[in-house]
């Protein structure tokens with residue numbers, strides 16, 4: 001039975017991906033800090049904090065002792081921190097980068113030697129449409145997902161000769177993500193307050209009306225079953241696909257004016 005390690009497996013898209021892989025016949029080892037009580041054959045939950053080297057080492061030890069080396073690593077752990085770029089404290093930026101970017105890179109470093117030894121393996125990392133374009137008051141998240149994109153493309157080229165494939169998943173808005181992972185920066189300058197709240201309302205509305213997370217989990221599982229995974233899997237509504245295309249086509253000034261208007265932040269004070 002093929003073995004997949006899935007981070008962020010206690011909630012949202014990570015949990016749905018773990019379930020879909022399990023249903024497709026994988027032995028899944030799901031890692032997160034809060035362990036899901038969900039029991040099903042083929043799905044084992046282990047404690048994992050991707051910001052903590054000791055926790056990662058314990059996860060790897062336990063997972064390999066039980067099922068051997070992973071055939072796939074799925075990096076889904078992630079957090080969002082809504083705030084103005086000017087207002088993010090350095091520690092807040094570090095926290096978002098630590099989970100979304102460094103946490104993913106730590107897991108890659110932990111899994112790769114085991115994969116290289118066998119000359120095969122698959123690494124799937126959750127980026128976002130925000131890995132390709134920025135949205136207002138999601139500067140920390142956007143920066144972390146751009147880092148994920150750059151790192152993953154470089155990784156893809158480096159590990160291909162070792163028989164290892166890399167796929168970047170770029171979800172648009174999906175339902176089911178939990179509020180506790182959508183914090184706000186501790187400080188908000190008075191000048192940004194109203195705009196931040198309008199943008200936050202649009203973010204919440206779009207996620208609530210987002211796509212089905214179970215469907216995305218199944219798409220990832222199907223891609224993992226292919227002999228050759230696509231390097232990118234973008235799962236988004238047509239309007240978000242269009243936004244990515246327009247981002248590359250339009251002058252940045254015009255594109256950001258349009259997107260800022262959508263989020264209710266373009267008005268001059």
Ligand SMILES: NC(=O)c1ccc[n+]([C@@H]2O[C@H](COP(=O)([O-])OP(=O)(O)OC[C@H]3O[C@@H](n4cnc5c(N)ncnc54)[C@H](OP(=O)(O)O)[C@@H]3O)[C@@H](O)[C@H]2O)c1
Nearest residue numbers: 008010011012013032033034049050077078174177178181
């Ligand atoms: N939902 C969307 O619309 C959307 C869109 C684009 C991209 N994404 C990406 O998809 C992924 C899942 O997001 P989601 O919104 O579906 O789920 P979510 O409900 O926000 O869940 C976040 C997951 O990350 C885990 N996590 C957070 N900090 C962690 C840490 N230090 N160590 C280990 N795990 C940690 C959480 O587990 P514990 O707290 O139990 O550790 C939880 O399982 C993220 O990478 C996100 O950026 C989501």
